[in-house]
Amino acid sequence: MVQNFYAQESARPRAYYQHLQAMPRVKEFDPEEALDRALDMFWRRGYEGASLRDLLEHMEISRQSLYDTFGDKRSLFLKVLARYEALAVEGMLDTLTRTGWSRPIERPLTALVAIRGFFELFLAEVVLDRERGSCLMANTAIEVGPADPEIQAVVRAYFGRVEEALHAALERAHEAGELRPGSEPRALARHLVNTLYGLGIMSRAGAGRAALRQMIDVGLSVLAS
Amino acid sequence: MVQNFYAQESARPRAYYQHLQAMPRVKEFDPEEALDRALDMFWRRGYEGASLRDLLEHMEISRQSLYDTFGDKRSLFLKVLARYEALAVEGMLDTLTRTGWSRPIERPLTALVAIRGFFELFLAEVVLDRERGSCLMANTAIEVGPADPEIQAVVRAYFGRVEEALHAALERAHEAGELRPGSEPRALARHLVNTLYGLGIMSRAGAGRAALRQMIDVGLSVLAS
């Protein structure tokens, strides 16, 4: 999967050229970095809103380097979504599973504390960079909506993975007796996903840091026992 | 305000023509209905996504009837947003202030019950018509984002009014002793707004009716005493 991720040409293993008398010129730009720059552009302006010119300018590659490497705009966007999912899910699992002892302050990181830290992190990112507005997947869910089933499936899968990550953390909290008695981790996980992505909209709608924190506080108050 | 809402020409009172020897032909389409159809189009496809052709086709008026009556695309969109705000806020206040006695089932409608009914109504609409995806204002908040300050201000004001409506209902519930002791209606109102618009995204992201109802249940569970 990894070797077919970019265009066919650049995915050819070195051995492919062994029967030739000459080696081709190698790629000069880093496809991953270019993809990250495209990600940033799509994040800020949306799929339709990011024009080819915008993308090329921001990715700092030439027109057919893009077409050679990533295919057309839609393929590029799908690759961007895949990369976003990989990065975001990795980051989420990273903060959500960080239990044990925190070194600087020396106190136990329970699953509940990890969840709160997760929301704090989200808050910091969202407030810091309002232009991008929460989450590329949420933006995409609203922008392309039901018009493109394939993209919608990607978005759907992503939200499923987010719910699963939160659900796993809640299950751990549940087993440790941190949750209110009678809690259902599945329902709570869905509630947290809802709260999380509500925050993105509220931020874009102009809510300030204090208001967002209030929302997090109330939203998480259903967990504590 | 009402008489200047549409274009100047059609806002002229009948007396304006009295010095003329002839009366002009009257408008054949209903501007309000046309506006509602434009609203539907923008709701489904977004501002950029709804092309002039789409709008004209759906509004069933000619090209310059549109330009004569509503101005350019952006003006039309602003009028649509104003109409949406009027309709939505009216409807919200309608269901949120419906306290007293419900006739068919003969039981007291407390503020809390009214709030729950409000969310149920939202759920029904969202599930029924997933294409439009929750709320035009939420869609707009994400799509145009910080690119257009004027539109952003409209969106911001709208969310403020929603929060106020919920806050008023929560204040009434608070005075009636329906809320959990120590509750802050302001924080709860913000939480409810967050929950509400989160539902819109979750719906577009593929959440089913059952999952959405779970989110509502958990989200509202912070209110009950």
Place this chain on the structure above:
DNA sequence: GAAATTCTGGACCACCCAGTCAAGATAGTG
């Protein structure tokens, strides 16, 4: 050196966009 491949840059395409204009039909008044 030759060969192979990528790079850059610009030219080009057909298409869609929002917006404008003109012409003629239509309807309401006197």
Place this chain on the structure above:
DNA sequence: CACTATCTTGACTGGGTGGTCCAGAATTTC
């Protein structure tokens, strides 16, 4: 009837869109 203003229809403009193609320079091997 004449007059007025709106209606509908269609053509048109200027510009942006995604996408393709080509020529020449650059780079890496044999």
